[in-house]
Amino acid sequence: MSNEFEPTLLAFVCNWCTYTAADLAGTSRMVQQPNLRLVRMMCTGMVDPKYVIKALLSGADGVLVSGCHPGDCHYINGNFKARRRIKLLNEILPQFGIERERVKLTWIGASEGNEFAATVNNFINEIRELGPMEARSMAVI
Amino acid sequence: MAKKIGVYVCHCGSNIQGRVNCKGVADYARGLKDVVVSRDYQFMCSDPGQDMIIKDIREYGLSRVVVASCSPRLHEKTFQKACARAGLNPYLMQHACIREHCSWITTKPAEATAKAMHIVEAAVERVGGHQELFSREVDVLPDVMVVGGGIAGIQASLDIAKSGHKVHLVEKSPSIGGHMAQFDKTFPTLDCAACISTPKMVAVSQEPNINLMTWSEVEDVSGFVGNYTVTVKRKARFINEDICTGCGACLEKCPTTALSEFNEGLSMRKAIFRNSPQAVPNTPVIDGSVCKKITKDKCGLCQKICPTGAIDYHMKDTREVFHVGSIVLATGYATMDPTPMAEYGFGKYDEVYTALQFERLNNAVGPTGGQIVMKNGQSPESVAIIHCVGSRDQNYHEYCSRTCCMYALKYDHLIKDKVGHDTKVYNFYIDMRCFGKGYEEFFKRVQEEGVTFIRGRPSEIVQENGKLVVIGEDTLLSMNVRVPVDMVILCTAMQAQDDMPEVARIFGVAQGQDGFFLEEHPKLGPVSTATDGVFLAGACQGPKDIPDAVAHASGGAAQALALAARGKVSISPTTSWINPDICVGCKVCTKLCPYSAIEFDERRQIAVINEAMCKGCGSCAGYCPSGAAQIKHFNENQIFNEIDGLLGMIPDILVETQAEDQA
Numbered sequence: 001m002s003n004e005f006e007p008t009l010l011a012f013v014c015n016w017c018t019y020t021a022a023d024l025a026g027t028s029r030m031v032q033q034p035n036l037r038l039v040r041m042m043c044t045g046m047v048d049p050k051y052v053i054k055a056l057l058s059g060a061d062g063v064l065v066s067g068c069h070p071g072d073c074h075y076i077n078g079n080f081k082a083r084r085r086i087k088l089l090n091e092i093l094p095q096f097g098i099e100r101e102r103v104k105l106t107w108i109g110a111s112e113g114n115e116f117a118a119t120v121n122n123f124i125n126e127i128r129e130l131g132p133m134e135a136r137s138m139a140v141i
Numbered sequence: 142m143a144k145k146i147g148v149y150v151c152h153c154g155s156n157i158q159g160r161v162n163c164k165g166v167a168d169y170a171r172g173l174k175d176v177v178v179s180r181d182y183q184f185m186c187s188d189p190g191q192d193m194i195i196k197d198i199r200e201y202g203l204s205r206v207v208v209a210s211c212s213p214r215l216h217e218k219t220f221q222k223a224c225a226r227a228g229l230n231p232y233l234m235q236h237a238c239i240r241e242h243c244s245w246i247t248t249k250p251a252e253a254t255a256k257a258m259h260i261v262e263a264a265v266e267r268v269g270g271h272q273e274l275f276s277r278e279v280d281v282l283p284d285v286m287v288v289g290g291g292i293a294g295i296q297a298s299l300d301i302a303k304s305g306h307k308v309h310l311v312e313k314s315p316s317i318g319g320h321m322a323q324f325d326k327t328f329p330t331l332d333c334a335a336c337i338s339t340p341k342m343v344a345v346s347q348e349p350n351i352n353l354m355t356w357s358e359v360e361d362v363s364g365f366v367g368n369y370t371v372t373v374k375r376k377a378r379f380i381n382e383d384i385c386t387g388c389g390a391c392l393e394k395c396p397t398t399a400l401s402e403f404n405e406g407l408s409m410r411k412a413i414f415r416n417s418p419q420a421v422p423n424t425p426v427i428d429g430s431v432c433k434k435i436t437k438d439k440c441g442l443c444q445k446i447c448p449t450g451a452i453d454y455h456m457k458d459t460r461e462v463f464h465v466g467s468i469v470l471a472t473g474y475a476t477m478d479p480t481p482m483a484e485y486g487f488g489k490y491d492e493v494y495t496a497l498q499f500e501r502l503n504n505a506v507g508p509t510g511g512q513i514v515m516k517n518g519q520s521p522e523s524v525a526i527i528h529c530v531g532s533r534d535q536n537y538h539e540y541c542s543r544t545c546c547m548y549a550l551k552y553d554h555l556i557k558d559k560v561g562h563d564t565k566v567y568n569f570y571i572d573m574r575c576f577g578k579g580y581e582e583f584f585k586r587v588q589e590e591g592v593t594f595i596r597g598r599p600s601e602i603v604q605e606n607g608k609l610v611v612i613g614e615d616t617l618l619s620m621n622v623r624v625p626v627d628m629v630i631l632c633t634a635m636q637a638q639d640d641m642p643e644v645a646r647i648f649g650v651a652q653g654q655d656g657f658f659l660e661e662h663p664k665l666g667p668v669s670t671a672t673d674g675v676f677l678a679g680a681c682q683g684p685k686d687i688p689d690a691v692a693h694a695s696g697g698a699a700q701a702l703a704l705a706a707r708g709k710v711s712i713s714p715t716t717s718w719i720n721p722d723i724c725v726g727c728k729v730c731t732k733l734c735p736y737s738a739i740e741f742d743e744r745r746q747i748a749v750i751n752e753a754m755c756k757g758c759g760s761c762a763g764y765c766p767s768g769a770a771q772i773k774h775f776n777e778n779q780i781f782n783e784i785d786g787l788l789g790m791i792p793d794i795l796v797e798t799q800a801e802d803q804a
Contacts, residue, residue: 010787015214016671017651023212026241034252037259037787038242039780040213042715046759046772051780059788071642072651074671075758076735085763110671111653117246 007061007127009036017068024113045078049089062127069107097135144175147203151185151210160244160253191223198227207264209237230273237264263786270779274714281367282466291319293679293694294471300698302350312355316420325503328551329583342421366674367710377456379427385451387423391443405498408508467701471678477531477634484601493629521627523565531634543684545632553592635684668696715774716755723769730761
């Protein structure tokens with residue numbers, strides 16, 4: 001893979017945990033590569049798998065979904081629903097020629113700014129290694 | 142009617158402008174669809190900044206507003222209110238964050254500017270799909286629940302009760318006072334802890350507005366801000382509180398003993414017990430796990446003795462339900478058990494004490510009647526006090542427990558005072574942190590009393606010839622030291638209570654990385670939580686000394702009172718809505734809803750949202766196979782627009798030339 005490729009990533013993050021962690025990472029000036037952009041959701045439980053697919057088809061090379069740690073969900077159990085949906089989504093992605101690694105689910109609590117920054121940077125590096133998404137150019141949706 | 146969007150890009154002084162070419166972003170936004178006005182300004186949150194928005198809404202007839210500045214968690218409400226003042230529905234505003242998620246974390250100006258353009262474009266795309274929404278106002282129930290009866294819970298309860306509002310104070314141990322009731326003296330004034338806390342404890346018991354429930358625990362919380370329903374489990378005390386006079390005759394005769402938790406395991410207590418003679422309430426409690434009458438139906442002595450017939454061995458746990466407007470959590474802290482730190486020999490050597498144990502040794506109603514003596518009854522000739530046991534330690538807790546330096550100094554003084562000024566006292570410290578009012582002065586006073594301070598954390602404690610030898614290093618002298626002493630006190634860390642995760646789950650608050658409850662904002666919201674109507678007080682938010690805990694508790698009380706006094710609270714309209722024309726009645730959502738807010742209308746065969754119960758979590762919208770369930774303000778159309786905007790194509794040439802302009 002040439003080094004020319006700069007991936008674009010999207011993250012669906014929950015307002016109460018990961019978005020707050022992203023704010024903290026920002027306030028603490030934890031440098032992150034500029035390839036990832038956030039979509040604020042109220043809960044990962046409202047992340048419909050079609051949002052992830054939409055992002056992948058519209059030009060995102062990787063999608064991060066991140067919410068509260070198990071047991072900490074502001075809405076009791078939304079993150080567990082997200083876990084099930086992303087798991088199922090991961091099952092079908094390869095059928096469309098999309099690598100499983102392109103969709104990642106993490107738990108990042110509100111106080112874990114450093115964890116957020118590290119996750120973002122690592123994920124961007126992983127997708128850069130993975131290269132551009134071949135499936136998008138061939139998709140007939 | 143065509144949409145008219147106004148875009149406002151904030152410089153935030155140099156916070157954003159330092160990395161992002163704000164003018165360039167505003168110029169770029171001007172070219173986006175439906176944007177009629179686009180400006181950049183130094184401080185959008187300032188009055189002139191807000192006035193700019195208001196003026197433009199009136200002049201240009203703006204129907205949508207995008208503000209690109211800091212995090213919406215900080216200023217979204219500011220700009221929503223500005224829109225509302227200009228007569229625009231506040232939900233027609235979208236707040237884009239180009240500071241925390243862009244300028245502050247990106248090193249190259251060109252990259253930061255491009256990213257900011259994407260973020261602004263996403264907000265412009267998204268805001269086009271926004272709809273007018275209207276907040277609901279609900280009544281706030283006037284009563285407040287305070288959970289935890291330590292000094293913070295007591296302070297919060299008294300503050301609220303003084304205003305005339307009713308307080309339900311729940312405490313899980315048999316009497317209130319918390320850790321402060323165990324202390325002997327308090328730093329730096331050497332006030333007797335009981336002398337300053339018992340007046341408050343008595344005030345709680347005599348306050349008609351406080352419903353004190355000891356030996357009780359909160360089992361379940363449901364509802365929302367202003368309208369919480371709390372179920373409290375009243376554990377069986379086996380003594381009728383209404384009849385008992387607290388005469389204490391039963392305490393004399395009970396033949397069964399167990400280790401005293403209040404005395405930190407240094408002495409025994411009876412199966413029927415109360416923590417101290419000054420306990421509030423002074424009704425004893427029977428420990429059902431050891432009482433011979435309850436476990437084996439043998440004995441029954443206390444019942445025979447009790448002059449009022451208050452003892453009832455057949456008492457069962459009961460449950461009471463309360464309806465309150467807000468909740469103050471004052472569940473306090475636990476001290477770390479130093480047993481795992483085998484190098485310090487706690488539990489192995491008799492004369493190694495934790496700080497709380499030493500506190501009880503000092504206390505006039507403690508196991509030794511206030512005498513500082515060793516297990517053999519003799520006074521120690523030398524004592525080592527080890528700071529930071531479990532605090533500031535990568536293996537246990539990274540944080541500083543804030544109180545240990547000061548109580549160690551207090552012990553220094555008390556040992557010199559009670560045992561004699563010829564007693565040698567050694568402090569093994571890392572740094573002395575004496576930051577409070579009168580603290581540094583107290584440190585100086587103790588130094589002048591002839592206490593030895595050795596800078597360095599000891600590596601281990603061994604026993605040689607009947608003495609404990611503290612082996613460590615004096616980092617100021619760069620020398621190894623071996624200090625033989627008679628007694629060692631470990632200043633153990635303050636840590637989150639063991640049942641913190643369970644309590645956090647019940648009340649819907651989060652825990653921070655240190656295990657303590659997470660406040661809304663570390664600086665500007667230290668008493669509120671992410672859950673509206675649930676406030677924090679005292680050391681459950683983080684380690685605190687008494688003055689800090691009391692001040693924090695008054696803050697929590699003020700927040701709860703603000704809600705109660707206003708009597709009304711506005712509820713966010715960002716709830717779910719199920720389109721009756723699309724819903725096929727599959728009932729998937731009714732089972733997914735964590736709040737049972739979705740009912741099935743049998744006649745129309747569709748699901749219907751009960752807006753009063755819906756919190757807008759989106760569990761239904763995330764799954765609805767027909768797309769009928771949508772969260773207002775986070776609907777499919779808005780999210781799709783946002784994704785399109787974020788992944789839009791920014792002309793590279795534009796970004797590069799602007800970066801050169803800046804450079």
